[in-house]
Amino acid sequence: MSRPVLCALELSDRALDEKVLTEAARLAELDGAQLDVVNVLPNFGETWVSGFFEEHHHEKAVEDATKRLQDLCSKVLGEERNAKVRHLVATGTAYQEILKVAETAGSGLIVIGAHKPDLKDYLLGPNAARVIRHSDCSVFVIR
Template sequence: MYSSIIVAVDVAQIDRAESILLKASALSSPDGRITLVNVIEEVPGYLTIEIPDDLMMTARTDSETRLRALRDRVGVNAGIEIRNGSPAREILTAAEANNADLIIIASHKPDLSNYFIGATADRVVRHAKCSVLVDR
């Protein structure tokens, strides 16, 4: 059983998140903490002139709404963290900040550049200081 679990969620694939949140609940100790983490990638500076000013705030609000709905639908008591930046780096930072002993992350079907697992999942597995469960 794990005492602190980070569940990395891509809100664009929220249907995959339900199964990994259920796994986190099953693996969590009775007094364990589960934290849902979503990362909003920062927009490169050269593109910021082309996008609306409130895009990042809208993305943050949408992510939080979707994660709350997921948490309520599954019926799991979990905290929510929305972070900005590189997904792999922010997932790892959240794991360290929460003293996580497990990260659960879904992996999409890979292309040739990342054949075995997805790019973000690959980076998390390589650099995590705790156990990582990759869900396919």
């Protein structure tokens, strides 16, 4: 068995998320690798905006994201395959957390979706571009 495949999903564009998940599952199955699925939430607790949210907002957001990951995986991959998937929810900056999860899991491949770039993306760089630049493992980008 080879190193795990990490599938990074935003949970904001269902069509793109389904394409990314389908391809990640296919690539993991080709190698008999573990499939990990991650979603990254912004960190509301360490910024000035934390005062605008309920005390347990973050815990509720993590629960919601975990359920949405499980539901999406179940719909796209089926119940049996979904039972073997590790569903992870991280908190922080998307590209940094994706890279941390990949390093911690020992991932051999990151599968991530890319949106069509806006003008601001050329100046700042989208998350997919940052993951590509800083990753220690291969990155497969889905459009």
